[in-house]
Structure formats: structure tokens, C-alpha cells
Amino acid sequence: MKAIEITEPNAVRIIERPDPTPGPGEVLLQIDTVGYCGTDLSTFRGRNPLVTYPRVPGHEVAATVLGDGGEAGDWKAGESVLVFPYTECGACASCFAGRPNCCQHNQTLGVQRDGLLAEQAVVPHAKLMRAEGLSARELALVEPLTVGAHAAARGAVAEGEVVAVFGCGAIGLGAVAAAANLGATVVAIDVDDRKLSIAEACGAAISVNSSKDDLAARLSDATQDHGPSVVIEAVGLPETFRAAVELVSFAGRVVYVGYAKQPVEYETKWFVMKELDIRGSRNALAADFQSVIEMLRAGRVPTTEIVTHETTLADAPKALEDWSAAPGEVTKVHVRVAAS
Structure with a gap:
């Protein structure tokens, strides 16, 4: 079978691998x-300290069950599924605390271990999730949106706040949609008007282009000078890390x-x-997956706007190279493996 491999920084290619065979407790998937x-x-850019090379990427997955190796529960051939891409050791402090999403020894597909950007894959049956009624595009969007939804849950977002x-990439949009779904008034902040438009479609009541507008003034107007009750940072820049602390309300x-x-310096007062x-907010819990699945079923997330680029397995290497060359033009790239 064919798979995509990031061989080393700035090098991605199609490789051939043996067809996978499921063992006991495992399910064979056709990747869609x-x-x-x-x-x-x-x-791809060589900036991920958690990765060793070569690495097969891919943890945002929609797939179809082909069969199993026995002892794999009630999964039936032809079922559409998504994959829960994290592991948990069950023996570290976070697992004992009931927060396996931040397991000390977690291995995410495509990061610490090979992912599923291939024609077929074998996964433990316990890592599959059903989401009846969702399309392949929606199934493959559940995981990134869920990471944002988990951030909203970590912020204990409440109605009326x-x-x-x-940041209005896929993760930030998940946070926007989840917070709006919880009844909050959401202010989406980005430097790209196109992404802000998508955020509004996800439920943002206010959008602010921080490269053009006075962000502090806009937030002050929206909160009667108090500042937002919750600030979710989904960009990863020192200036937005600091701004979150400076702009959030007292308490x-x-x-x-x-x-x-890089390290971030704060005015710690x-x-x-x-x-x-x-x-902090890392990965997501099964409950977060279910909440996003329900939002997608209810049509509260504009998936056709979020997925800005679609490609085939044959063109997947070039799509990654193009994204690296012009990151501002992309919100989400989907590789349609089954259509390749």
C-alpha cells in the first residue's frame, strides 16, 4: 500500500509499505x-521537538471498517468511523487524576508514532468512535475542532460570559464554536479577515483584526471595560501569550x-x-469528541469553509510543500485518500 512519509525536514514523499494485517483486538481500516x-x-519544517524521522503523519482521520482480527467488539465492515489518536499509560499522575489527554507518556498518531496517512491502517478497536450521519469531511474535522473544544472546557466557559x-485556525475555530455553543459571547481575534469570517460562521459575535483594529479598545467596549472572562490563546506567539494575561478580566x-x-517574558504582577x-490545554477527552460530533450534526460548524484545500494521496506531498510556502492561505488541507 501507499503512504506519505516525512523523511527528514523539508522532505516528504510517497512510500510503499506492506498491507497491514489486524491481530486480536485490532480493526483494519480503509482510510478515506x-x-x-x-x-x-x-x-515538515523540522520544528517539532517531539518527532523523530522518518515519520508518517496523520491523526485527523475518517475511515471505513474493512474487517478485524477477532476480539474486536461489534465493529462491522462498511461502518464509517473516526480514530481517537492518543494513548494513555494508565499509571502516571494525569491518568490517575482522570485526565488521560495529558498523559505523561502519551503518543499521538503522526507525532511520537506513525500516523494514518496511508491507504489502509490497523488500529486497536478501543480507539475507534462512531459518529453516524457525518460525512468523511466532517469525521476528519472532529479531532482538530475537539482540541479547541477542550480548551473551552478547560476555561470553564459559562453562558453569558x-x-x-x-487565532482562527482549525483549533481556534473549534474553541470559538464550542464557547458559542455554551452560550458565551465570543470575540474572535486574528490578522486574516477570511479566517475571521469563518469564525463568525462558527458563532463569533465579534471579530477583530488585530493588525488593523485597536484590540484593547474593542475588548473594553464588548465588556463594559472589564475585559473578557476567558481568553483562549491558539496562536503560539510570545506577544499573544502576554496579551492574554494583560487583556483578561480581573479574576x-x-x-x-x-x-x-521561544521563552515568553511576562509582567508577573x-x-x-x-x-x-x-x-494549559492539551489534546482532548472522549467527552469533548462527543460534544463536537453533536455540534457537527446540528450544522453549527461551516465545514466547507474550514476545509480550504482538498487533494489526493498522489498530490499530498506537494500540498504539504505548498502549505509550508504560503501558510496564510490555508485553514485546513484534507487528503482524500479513498478518492486517490
């Missing part, structure tokens, strides 16, 4: 659609889901004076 993640882009979201919550690529809750 895989979304490229920002993590895959970082891997004002929530500001920095507010800041959630970091982006990764800053705001941590204490505002008595802030500053929370």
Missing part, C-alpha cells in the same frame, strides 16, 4: 480522508492551547493582582 495538522507542518479567542481565566516557540487562573 486525513487532515493535515499544524503539527504535521511543524514536522465574554470569551476572547486568539479571569487564561487557557493556552498554542505552543510558543497581573498574575497576582488579577488572581488569574492560567491553564
Whole structure:
């Protein structure tokens, strides 16, 4: 079978691998659609410290069950599924705390272990999820949207609050949609008017292009000078890390889901004076997946606008190269494997 391999930084190619065979407790999948993640882009650029090379990317997956190796539950051939891409050790502090999404020894598909950007794959049956009624495009969007939804959950977003979201990529859009679904007034912040338009379609009540508008003034107007109750940072820049702390309300919550690529210096008085809750957000829980599935079923997420580029397996290497060359033009790339 064919698969995509990031061989080393700035080198991606199609490779041939043996067809996989499921063992006991495993399910054989035909891969239908895989979304490229920002993590895959970082891997291609050589900027992902969690990755060793070569690496097959792919953890945003829509697939069809082909069969199993026995002892795999009630999965039937022909069922459409998505894949839960994380592992948990069950023996670290986070697992004991009931938060396996941040397992100390987690291995995400396509990051610490090979992913599923291939024609077929074998996965443990416990890592499959049903989402009846969703298309392949929607199934492949569940995971990235869920990472954003988990950030909203970490922020304990409540009805009536004002929530500001920095960054309107796929993860930020998931945070926007989830916070709006919880009844918050969402302020979407980006430097790209096209992405802000998508954020509005996801439920943002206010959009701010921070390269053109006075962000502090806009947030002040939206909150009667208090600042947003929750700020979710989904960009990963030192300036947005700092802005989250500076702009959030007193007694507010800041959630970091982006990764800053360099150390961040703060004016630490705001941590204490505002008595802030500053929370990290990593991956997602099964409950977050279910909430996003329900949002997609209800038509609350404009999937055709989020997926800005579609390609085939044969052209997947070039699509990754093109994304790296012009990242601002892309919100989400889907590789339609089954159509290749």
C-alpha cells in the first residue's frame, strides 16, 4: 500500500509499505480522508521537538471498517468511523487524576508514532468512535475542532460570559464554536479577515483584526471595560501569550492551547493582582469528541469553509510543500485518500 512519509525536514514523499494485517483486538481500516495538522507542518519544517524521522503523519482521520482480527467488539465492515489518536499509560499522575489527554507518556498518531496517512491502517478497536450521519469531511474535522473544544472546557466557559479567542485556525475555530455553543459571547481575534469570517460562521459575535483594529479598545467596549472572562490563546506567539494575561478580566481565566516557540517574558504582577487562573490545554477527552460530533450534526460548524484545500494521496506531498510556502492561505488541507 501507499503512504506519505516525512523523511527528514523539508522532505516528504510517497512510500510503499506492506498491507497491514489486524491481530486480536485490532480493526483494519480503509482510510478515506486525513487532515493535515499544524503539527504535521511543524514536522515538515523540522520544528517539532517531539518527532523523530522518518515519520508518517496523520491523526485527523475518517475511515471505513474493512474487517478485524477477532476480539474486536461489534465493529462491522462498511461502518464509517473516526480514530481517537492518543494513548494513555494508565499509571502516571494525569491518568490517575482522570485526565488521560495529558498523559505523561502519551503518543499521538503522526507525532511520537506513525500516523494514518496511508491507504489502509490497523488500529486497536478501543480507539475507534462512531459518529453516524457525518460525512468523511466532517469525521476528519472532529479531532482538530475537539482540541479547541477542550480548551473551552478547560476555561470553564459559562453562558453569558465574554470569551476572547486568539487565532482562527482549525483549533481556534473549534474553541470559538464550542464557547458559542455554551452560550458565551465570543470575540474572535486574528490578522486574516477570511479566517475571521469563518469564525463568525462558527458563532463569533465579534471579530477583530488585530493588525488593523485597536484590540484593547474593542475588548473594553464588548465588556463594559472589564475585559473578557476567558481568553483562549491558539496562536503560539510570545506577544499573544502576554496579551492574554494583560487583556483578561480581573479574576479571569487564561487557557493556552498554542505552543510558543521561544521563552515568553511576562509582567508577573497581573498574575497576582488579577488572581488569574492560567491553564494549559492539551489534546482532548472522549467527552469533548462527543460534544463536537453533536455540534457537527446540528450544522453549527461551516465545514466547507474550514476545509480550504482538498487533494489526493498522489498530490499530498506537494500540498504539504505548498502549505509550508504560503501558510496564510490555508485553514485546513484534507487528503482524500479513498478518492486517490
